[in-house]
Amino acid sequence: MLKVVHLNTYDGNGGAGRACIRLNDALLSQNIDSKVIVHYKFGKNPEIGDFNKNFFQKYYTAATIVLERIWAKRYLKALKTPFSFAWFGRSVIHHPDVKNADIIHLHWVNHAFLNPSHIAEIAKLGKPVVWTFHDSNAFTGGCHVRYTCDHFERECGSCPLLKNESPDDYSHRIWTQKNSAYQKLDFKIIAPSLWMQASVLRSSLMRGKAIGQIPNTLPTDVFKAADKQFAKEKMGFAKEKFIFLSGFMPSRKDLHKGTSYLLESLELLKKRVGVKADEIELVVFGNRNTEDVPEFPFKTTFLGTINNDEQLALCYAAADAFLIPSLEDNLPYTVMECLSCGTPVIGFTTGGIPDMVKHEYNGYLAEYRSAESFADGMEWIINYPNRPKLQQQARQSIMDNFSEDIIAKRHLDLYHSLVKVTQ
Structure with a gap:
């Protein structure tokens, strides 16, 4: 049986978390061995795993999430556009479910979870990696929402969100770190929307990467019409x-x-x-x-x-x-x-x-x-x-x-094609 592990920062907190869990449920309904493991777990669902083995690890994880966001304010202008610096991170390659998976599926991995060096480290496992881009951060120098900025088409730098913007500012340095990591790890990109797919194709960081477009799904038996x-x-x-x-x-x-x-x-x-x-x-x-x-x-x-x-x-x-x-x-x-x-x-x-x-x-x-x-x-x-x-x-x-069966089968087609390639 195909084994898939999904990695996300949170368990259902935000759109990416919900998308991750809903895809996992859709795959389980197709009799796939699918699991979700998160950086920080808010809920009590025993089927969702996390990387924190005890209270102290969970406390440390929470502290890094908070610290990263507090320190970021020193460098960002007073705007509401989200931006991630990725100063902290954690290794995931020693977790048994990650080691035993046939497919590693990344989702939203910010907030002190997978920084560029830890993303590159996944290559050591020699497994197919799929990454769903729930926002723009993976292919920018830090921002999650781009508006009309086209710096991601080059190498970022002179970021309009930073207080001290310059050609070699934090956004350019983050771009460089990501570029180095992405050269070491091969992954297949999933864009949930046609707009996201078109954006990725414009990105300098994603040149040479394979990309497909598969939407998210939702439980249509719960979200249904009523009188x-x-x-x-x-x-x-x-x-x-x-x-x-x-x-x-x-x-x-x-x-x-x-x-x-x-x-x-x-x-x-x-x-x-x-x-x-x-x-x-x-x-x-x-x-x-x-x-x-x-x-x-x-x-x-x-x-x-x-x-x-x-x-x-x-x-x-x-x-x-x-x-x-x-x-x-x-x-x-x-x-x-x-x-x-x-x-x-x-x-x-x-x-x-x-x-x-x-x-x-x-x-x-x-x-x-x-x-x-x-x-x-x-x-x-x-x-x-x-x-x-x-x-x-x-x-x-x-x-x-967008029904569960349709979206699960589209993911399965992708997973099976990647497993065949690596065999």
């Missing part, structure tokens, strides 16, 4: 109102989440609908303190963090449309989960969102960074004459392209 009125009643939403749902709501300063565009588009929509504004409500879920949120032009309800997938699925199903104003996202799970629950999505034409949202079929793709176009999308869905059809198409688009 709208029933779901609204269960969630306590007003049955007579059109409910716009949105995820984690940052402040105006968190650039890549696009909050300012959402606010502007809602203000435009309110002017367009006039007296019917009372028939519209915005519902927001996420972990932002409600004292630190913008003022919205429509009645807004904050649900706080939803940790239970079944409740989250019911929340998606209860909404009439989902709003995602992100300016850069690989393959955002909120979009996939919402569509799977039969709820159409409005988002910008950016990142991996167009891989999931088909314009005027299961949602609306707004012109990038255009609040006017985003408002057009909201108005289009409000006035759509056959909402049940739109909802059915949303669900079917996920079943046809």
Whole structure:
């Protein structure tokens, strides 16, 4: 039986962690010996392993994660764009599950987990390595979100995120460390979105590396459609109102989440609908303190963090449309989960969102960074004459392209091809 080990920094904390665990579950359903091992384990799932054998090792791991992030502030400008320095790291090659695996599958390995030297060390095992890029960090000099910066096409340096930017700044030094490591380790890249695949092909660090595009998956038996009125009643939403749902709501300063565009588009929509504004409500879920949120032009309800997938699925199903104003996202799970629950999505034409949202079929793709176009999308869905059809198409688009069986089999085809090559 094929043995696969997945390595990720956390167990389900963040989109990459969820993607890793969901892929593992999909592979287990195909009778594959698949395991997840993490750098730092928050949960209590006994099926997920970690590298910390005792309390002291776990404490040290937590300390390095915190220290790396605190020290980073000395060198970074006061921007909200995530950046990793990789000062700390750990060896993984002596763990029995890693040593016994036929395939080593890397996922998100930042926060003092696998720095370049420890990535290179994996080559000593002589095993096929697959690496899913959940953001841009693997092929940049440190940033996780690039926006319009093209320095990764060269050798980084003069990084706009660093206080002391220069041709030989930290971003260039990190690029050099990664380049040295990647020369020593051969790995197959998986890009979850077409946008990510195109980005990797532009990267100077990834020249000569093999790359394929395979999306993430999700449990479609959990994220499923429900009767709208029933779901609204269960969630306590007003049955007579059109409910716009949105995820984690940052402040105006968190650039890549696009909050300012959402606010502007809602203000435009309110002017367009006039007296019917009372028939519209915005519902927001996420972990932002409600004292630190913008003022919205429509009645807004904050649900706080939803940790239970079944409740989250019911929340998606209860909404009439989902709003995602992100300016850069690989393959955002909120979009996939919402569509799977039969709820159409409005988002910008950016990142991996167009891989999931088909314009005027299961949602609306707004012109990038255009609040006017985003408002057009909201108005289009409000006035759509056959909402049940739109909802059915949303669900079917996920079943046809992102279901567990489909994504597991695509990974298995890749794994088997790599194992044959090494035999």
